[in-house]
Amino acid sequence: MSTSSKRTLIRGGMLIDGTGAEPIDNGAILIENGRILEVGAASDIRSTGAEVIEAGGRTIMPGLIDAHIHIGSDGNPNPMRRLKEKHAYTAIKSGVHARKLLEAGFTTVRDAAAHGYTNIATRDAINDRLIPGPRMRAPGYGLTSTGGHGDGYFAPHVSIDNPGLCDSPDEVRKATRLMLKMGADCIKFVSATGGVMSDGDEPGAPHMTIEEMAAGIHEAKAHGVHTFAHAQGTTGIQNAIKAGITSIEHGFWIDDETVEMMLANNVYFVPTLNAVFQIVEYGEEAGIPAYAVRKASEAQEAHLESFDRAYKAGVKIAMGTDAGTPFNKQGENAIELELMRRAGMSAMDTIVATTKTAAECIQFGDVTGTLEVGKSADIILVDGNPLDQVNILRNTEKIQLVMKEGEVFASRMS
Numbered sequence: 482m483s484t485s486s487k488r489t490l491i492r493g494g495m496l497i498d499g500t501g502a503e504p505i506d507n508g509a510i511l512i513e514n515g516r517i518l519e520v521g522a523a524s525d526i527r528s529t530g531a532e533v534i535e536a537g538g539r540t541i542m543p544g545l546i547d548a549h550i551h552i553g554s555d556g557n558p559n560p561m562r563r564l565k566e567k568h569a570y571t572a573i574k575s576g577v578h579a580r581k582l583l584e585a586g587f588t589t590v591r592d593a594a595a596h597g598y599t600n601i602a603t604r605d606a607i608n609d610r611l612i613p614g615p616r617m618r619a620p621g622y623g624l625t626s627t628g629g630h631g632d633g634y635f636a637p638h639v640s641i642d643n644p645g646l647c648d649s650p651d652e653v654r655k656a657t658r659l660m661l662k663m664g665a666d667c668i669k670f671v672s673a674t675g676g677v678m679s680d681g682d683e684p685g686a687p688h689m690t691i692e693e694m695a696a697g698i699h700e701a702k703a704h705g706v707h708t709f710a711h712a713q714g715t716t717g718i719q720n721a722i723k724a725g726i727t728s729i730e731h732g733f734w735i736d737d738e739t740v741e742m743m744l745a746n747n748v749y750f751v752p753t754l755n756a757v758f759q760i761v762e763y764g765e766e767a768g769i770p771a772y773a774v775r776k777a778s779e780a781q782e783a784h785l786e787s788f789d790r791a792y793k794a795g796v797k798i799a800m801g802t803d804a805g806t807p808f809n810k811q812g813e814n815a816i817e818l819e820l821m822r823r824a825g826m827s828a829m830d831t832i833v834a835t836t837k838t839a840a841e842c843i844q845f846g847d848v849t850g851t852l853e854v855g856k857s858a859d860i861i862l863v864d865g866n867p868l869d870q871v872n873i874l875r876n877t878e879k880i881q882l883v884m885k886e887g888e889v890f891a892s893r894m895s
């Protein structure tokens with residue numbers, strides 16, 4: 482074993498392990514066969530025969546994790562454009578985005594619903610090593626009620642093939658089983674409430690019932706798979722929690738009572754601040770539909786208050802961007818750390834949200850998210866100190882080395 486195993490030693494940089502612990506000034510990490518064998522102070526770790534990467538002057542930290550992206554979407558302002566897009570085209574685009582994400586230091590992501598099972602196909606292509614990309618969770622289609630956030634609004638003579646469309650607990654159960662059959666490793670309810678990018682509904686309105694979501698969650702749990710809900714209004718968020726959801730996505734209106742429910746039920750919060758931020762920032766002039774700009778503008782202040790309330794109360798916050806929504810681009814995901822910091826989170830906590838907590842939220846907590854012995858060697862080297870300025874993580878030039886499962890994918894080290 483030891484004679485044939487491949488060892489790599491990264492040493493000399495400031496080490497942030499993702500747990501929230503104090504950084505180690507002169508850290509080192511020893512990797513064997515894609516896993517972390519030792520981690521700590523450089524003076525404590527010796528390894529003869531290992532390939533050495535000198536990290537002096539840089540930060541050694543876990544690969545970044547985005548718990549909410551749409552890997553097939555590119556940030557185009559017009560949601561109608563995708564209606565003309567073939568599934569195969571979306572799949573190709575997803576492959577391009579997978580590479581971009583990895584280049585930007587994202588070694589793990591969760592997709593949050595796509596058509597044509599393109600997210601599952603992308604995950605499988607990455608796992609089969611056909612294309613480079615982050616470790617992925619993929620739910621297939623998002624499950625939506627008729628007229629809900631995931632259902633289109635079309636003329637009566639237009640029919641859209643959407644296997645995620647389901648009303649009643651039995652239909653939700655069947656749709657969940659279908660997604661699991663197609664290879665989903667998480668289940669997404671896209672209509673616990675209405676949403677911003679859907680024409681004809683309101684983010685505050687509850688859609689799927691507790692009974693409907695509970696039926697899907699029961700099926701998902703039986704398969705050992707976690708669940709997450711697009712939930713923006715208070716009642717819809719509470720419905721999802723009562724149904725047994727793992728994480729609340731967006732969460733525009735989280736009041737004190739909802740915070741208590743999240744804490745009591747160990748529910749994660751994935752805020753996706755960037756989705757709202759970019760829509761408000763760019764507005765109608767940039768081609769974003771007026772209804773979306775209106776709804777995002779109406780929600781933004783409450784959203785930031787909800788974030789603050791949840792953070793201060795100790796709700797587990799996992800980083801997610803909703804990348805793929807207007808001007809919310811794949812590879813620029815680390816902007817979310819800056820937005821969370823501006824919303825009152827400490828720099829270290831933005832990193833924990835983007836590493837440890839995100840990994841746990843998407844059921845990869847045993848595999849990745851922290852630099853601890855036994856975990857996958859998903860590591861980035863950053864030129865500079867993100868604790869001084871989390872914004873540097875947005876600059877791909879500063880992400881000087883990206884390692885996934887012990888293999889260097891991208892290196893800008895000279």
Ligand SMILES: [Zn+2]
Pocket residue numbers: 549550551593803
């Ligand atoms: Zn989303």
